[in-house]
Amino acid sequence: GIQVEQSPPDLILQEGANSTLRCNFSDSVNNLQWFHQNPWGQLINLFYIPSGTKQNGRLSATTVATERYSLLYISSSQTTDSGVYFCAVEGNTDKLIFGTGTRLQVFP
Amino acid sequence: KAGVTQTPRYLIKTRGQQVTLSCSPISGHRSVSWYQQTPGQGLQFLFEYFSETQRNKGNFPGRFSGRQFSNSRSEMNVSTLELGDSALYLCASSLYLNPSNYGYTFGSGTRLTVV
Numbered sequence: 001g002i003q004v005e006q007s008p009p010d011l012i013l014q015e016g017a018n019s020t021l022r023c024n025f026s027d028s029v030n031n032l033q034w035f036h037q038n039p040w041g042q043l044i045n046l047f048y049i050p051s052g053t054k055q056n057g058r059l060s061a062t063t064v065a066t067e068r069y070s071l072l073y074i075s076s077s078q079t080t081d082s083g084v085y086f087c088a089v090e091g092n093t094d095k096l097i098f099g100t101g102t103r104l105q106v107f108p
Numbered sequence: 109k110a111g112v113t114q115t116p117r118y119l120i121k122t123r124g125q126q127v128t129l130s131c132s133p134i135s136g137h138r139s140v141s142w143y144q145q146t147p148g149q150g151l152q153f154l155f156e157y158f159s160e161t162q163r164n165k166g167n168f169p170g171r172f173s174g175r176q177f178s179n180s181r182s183e184m185n186v187s188t189l190e191l192g193d194s195a196l197y198l199c200a201s202s203l204y205l206n207p208s209n210y211g212y213t214f215g216s217g218t219r220l221t222v223v
Contacts, residue, residue: 033211041145041196041217048211086151094164095141096200096212098151 002027002091006099013077013106021072021102023087031090032063034072036083037101043086046072077106110135112201112215120221126187129218133180133201139163140182141212142174145196154197157182189222196220 003026013019025032032050035043047054047061049070054061058077063070074081084103088096113132121127133140141156141164153166157176174184180201186193196219200212 031211035214041198041219043198043200043214045211045213088151094156095153095166096143096151097153098143100150 001093002029002089002097004087004089004097004099006085006087006102008102009100011102011104013104015078015106015108017077017106018073018075019077019104021074021085021087021104023070023072023089023099025068025070025087025089027068027091028065029089029091031096032070033088033096034061034070035086035088036081037086038083046085074104077104079106079108082106112199112213114197114199114215114218116218117216118219118221120223121189123189123191123222125189126185127189127220128183128185129197129199129220131182131184131199131201131215133182133199134213137201137203137213138180139202139204140176140180141200141202142182142184143198143200144168145198145217146192146194151198154184186220191222194220194222 005024034046049063051065058075060073084101087099139158142154145151156164160176171187176182196217198217199215202212
């Protein structure tokens, strides 16, 4: 099956800093989503981005499908950005395969 | 519109018991899938339902089962609970069986503790 790797596993930032999270996947995909898991466990959908670039406020994402990677950019980070960020992909099997996540801690 | 609703939010059960979790998808969504999240295994796919039919199943023992009703609400059942079944169970809904422009939307999850 498709393998999904995320880096870095942990990230510690001071408020206001920028960061880039990376997601590599091992095969072509029909779907790629970035999620933020809040402290209560809910997965918040950030982007549906199987290819191309999208922006939403301080967050943006780029997926280069031909090279099998996606990047999530967080600019001017805030303490509320803390949590775990997951990349998940879907091939031809109608199920999401998740990476192991990047745990982000933003300190004031 | 309302999001994906999972009930209950928290549950404590004893080994050997069985448990039923519920998921109501976003209105109009016909696909419901279930995932298990544990610290050791991460997020793993359990099964997916579309139009009351199980379309896909993950690599879990037969103790894990589910169903979907005509109104798209779904339940999953775990029988003969084991300590290792302690996990956060997440439900996701999507408009179609294949990914749409919006992908999957997740509920807040049910945190199950088996003692």
